[in-house]
Structure formats: C-alpha cells, structure tokens
Amino acid sequence: xxxxxxxxxxxxxxxxxxxxxxxxxxxxxxxxxxxxxxxxxxxxxxxxxxxxxxxxxxxxxxxxxxxxxxxxxxxxxxxxxxxxxxxxxxxxxxxxxxxxxxxxxxxxxxxxxxxxxxxxxxxxxxxxxxxxxxxxxxxxxxxxxxxxxxxxxxxxxxxxxxxxxxxxxxx
Amino acid sequence: xxxxxxxxxxxxxxxxxxxxxxxxxxxxxxxxxxxxxxxxxxxxxxxxxxxxxxxxxxxxxxxxxxxxxxxxxxxxxxxxxxxxxxxxxxxxxxxxxxxxxxxxxxxxxxxxxxxxxxxxxxxxxxxxxxxxxxxxxxxxxxxxxxxxxxxxxxxxxxxxxxxxxxxxxxxxxxxxxxxxxxxxxxxxxxxxxxxxxxxxxxxxxxxx
Numbered sequence: 001x002x003x004x005x006x007x008x009x010x011x012x013x014x015x016x017x018x019x020x021x022x023x024x025x026x027x028x029x030x031x032x033x034x035x036x037x038x039x040x041x042x043x044x045x046x047x048x049x050x051x052x053x054x055x056x057x058x059x060x061x062x063x064x065x066x067x068x069x070x071x072x073x074x075x076x077x078x079x080x081x082x083x084x085x086x087x088x089x090x091x092x093x094x095x096x097x098x099x100x101x102x103x104x105x106x107x108x109x110x111x112x113x114x115x116x117x118x119x120x121x122x123x124x125x126x127x128x129x130x131x132x133x134x135x136x137x138x139x140x141x142x143x144x145x146x147x148x149x150x151x152x153x154x155x156x157x158x159x160x161x162x163x164x165x166x167x168x169x170x171x
Numbered sequence: 172x173x174x175x176x177x178x179x180x181x182x183x184x185x186x187x188x189x190x191x192x193x194x195x196x197x198x199x200x201x202x203x204x205x206x207x208x209x210x211x212x213x214x215x216x217x218x219x220x221x222x223x224x225x226x227x228x229x230x231x232x233x234x235x236x237x238x239x240x241x242x243x244x245x246x247x248x249x250x251x252x253x254x255x256x257x258x259x260x261x262x263x264x265x266x267x268x269x270x271x272x273x274x275x276x277x278x279x280x281x282x283x284x285x286x287x288x289x290x291x292x293x294x295x296x297x298x299x300x301x302x303x304x305x306x307x308x309x310x311x312x313x314x315x316x317x318x319x320x321x322x323x324x325x326x327x328x329x330x331x332x333x334x335x336x337x338x339x340x341x342x343x344x345x346x347x348x349x350x351x352x353x354x355x356x357x358x359x360x361x362x363x364x365x366x367x368x369x370x371x372x373x374x375x376x377x378x379x
C-alpha cells in the first residue's frame with residue numbers, strides 16, 4: 001500500500017512541469033503541431049515537444065570525389081575528400097598513415113602530413129608523426145552534402161581584405 | 172618378433188576374407204547394394220561438408236562469433252547499400268572442390284585449437300592475431316587472392332567509376348599483375364594486428 005502511494009506521488013511530481021508548461025505558455029497547439037515560437041530552422045533534435053514523433057532527417061551523402069578543398073582560414077585542418085569508412089587508427093596500425101606518412105607518399109602519391117605533425121609539445125622535431133598528432137580524425141574530417149541548419153556569414157580571408165575600406169588602410 | 176608375426180597373420184586373414192568370392196549374397200545384390208551405399212555415403216559426406224561451410228557453423232564457436240564475426244559486422248563486406256554480403260566461407264574457403272578439401276584438411280588444426288582453447292579468450296585471440304592474419308595473407312598471396320576474385324573480377328572492374336587514386340593504383344599494380352589484392356587490401360573485413368614491419372602494397376620496399 002505504501003509503495004502504491006509512493007508511485008502516485010512520483011508520477012504527480014513528474015507531471016508538474018508538463019502541467020505548468022501547458023497552462024502558462026501554450027507553446028504546443030492542440031493538434032500537436034509546433035506553435036509560432038518554434039519557427040525557424042527545422043532541427044530534428046530541436047525544440048519540439050518530446051511527445052511529437054518527428055521522422056528522422058535523411059542521412060546526407062559523404063563527399064568522396066577526391067578533390068582537395070581550399071582552407072577557409074589559416075590553420076584549418078585540411079578536409080578529407082575521400083571515404084574513410086572502417087579506417088583503423090589505433091595502437092596496431094594507422095590506416096591514414098599507410099598513404100600519408102613520409103615514407104609512403106612516393107608509392108601512394110598522397111599529400112604528406114605536414115612537418116608540424118612531427119613536433120612534440122616541446123617543439124622537438126621527431127623522426128615520425130608525434131603521438132599527439134596520431135589520431136588524424138580528431139582534426140581532419142570528411143564532409144557531407146548536408147545543408148547548414150543555421151546561417152553562416154563567414155567570409156574568406158581574401159574576401160575580407162578586398163572589401164576593407166581604403167581610408168582605414170591609409171590612416 | 173611375435174607381435175610382427177601376429178600383425179602379419181591378422182592382415183593376411185583380412186585379405187583372405189576380402190578376396191574370397193561371396194558365398195551368401197548375389198552379384199546383383201552386391202552391385203546394387205554397393206551403388207546405393209555409395210550414393211548414401213557420398214551424399215552424406217557432401218551434406219556434412221556443406222554444413223561445415225556455412226557461417227552458422229563458423230560462428231557456432233564463441234571464438235569466431237565474438238571476435239572476427241563481430242568485427243566483420245561493421246565493415247562494408249557485411250553492411251552496405253546493395254545488401255550483398257560476404258559470409259565467412261566466401262573469403263576463407265576455396266570454392267573449387269579439390270582446393271576446398273585441402274583447406275578443410277588444413278582446418279583440422281583449428282579443431283585442435285578449439286579443443287585445447289588456443290584462442291578461447293579475447294586476450295589470447297589478440298595475442299595470436301598477427302600469426303593468424305599472416306596465415307591468411309600468405310594463403311591469399313599464394314592463390315593470387317582467389318577468394319577476392321570470386322566476386323571482384325579485374326575484367327569487370329569499371330575504373331571510370333573509381334576515384335582517380337584508385338584508378339592509378341589498379342592500373343599500376345593490379346592490371347599489370349605486379350601485385351595481388353591482398354598486398355594492398357589487408358584488414359578490409361577484420362581489425363588488423365600490430366602492423367610493424369608490414370609495408371603497404373604500394374611501397375617500393377614492400378615484399379614482392
């Protein structure tokens with residue numbers, strides 16, 4: 001009997017926020033469609049009520065055309081333009097380095113990892129890729145053809161320079 | 172000396188029974204009976220052989236189910252857009268009958284390993300993985316990657332559908348016969364062991 005009362009109390013406690021939300025804001029319309037407060041970018045995991053069962057977005061395609069992309073800013077880790085499915089990077093082997101390692105680029109004709117990757121955190125240049133640079137996909141990532149879910153006003157470095165007011169430069 | 176004589180006598184007795192014409196059974200019974208028995212034996216043998224050549228049989232041992240099979244499930248040889256998949260024997264057992272029997276005889280070592288628990292824990296499996304992988308690399312190297320080519324034929328490869336980098340590699344190494352699939356495509360269906368000392372196939376220093 002006591003356990004039943006306990007469960008009822010818990011259910012009531014859990015229902016309080018939902019009751020308050022429904023009474024105060026009225027965000028959710030009666031037919032379950034999102035109200036005006038939810039307009040804007042449609043994000044599948046976004047601010048819609050948890051009771052609304054929204055179908056998952058289609059998975060986007062990977063870009064695997066093997067064409068190098070320009071860097072958007074200085075020090076941007078270059079993007080990976082090829083498939084990296086099942087690439088093993090662990091203590092046993094680093095699949096990326098079988099092509100991109102200094103010793104292997106002649107056979108593979110892949111771009112070599114830059115010399116910065118040979119430096120340890122004390123600035124000492126090592127003979128091979130430094131352990132802190134070993135896990136390639138921490139920085140280098142493949143891309144998909146997904147449309148950005150939020151706007152982006154990013155402009156390339158050159159674009160910023162070319163549109164800068166001339167008088168400011170003259171000062 | 173007495174033992175040798177006894178064995179000789181036993182063999183001679185057996186031979187006499189074997190070579191003596193039948194007394195009780197007709198020639199027709201023996202011929203037809205032999206034929207039927209042969210059909211039953213051969214059918215049973217092949218059925219058993221095929222039963223042992225299924226994925227379900229392979230992963231009936233926890234060693235295979237928990238290690239290589241679990242890893243295979245994540246790779247493109249198990250899950251992909253068209254749903255065509257490779258099962259264990261597709262890659263690990265030759266399809267030609269004679270080669271298959273030879274491989275099956277070799278595999279009796281695996282029964283030994285099963286009985287004595289050679290790789291019955293994950294740790295033992297990982298410790299032995301390099302050796303096991305080397306056996307498979309050697310086998311595929313020796314038969315010119317036959318099990319790969321059962322599905323992936325160089326003749327049917329449309330290189331205009333491949334990435335430029337794959338085209339170059341295949342033109343340089345595959346079509347010239349300079350290399351075979353396994354030289355470059357190691358670890359495509361399972362995780363790799365410690366690869367120290369193993370050069371990728373496209374390196375000039377790789378073992379020819």
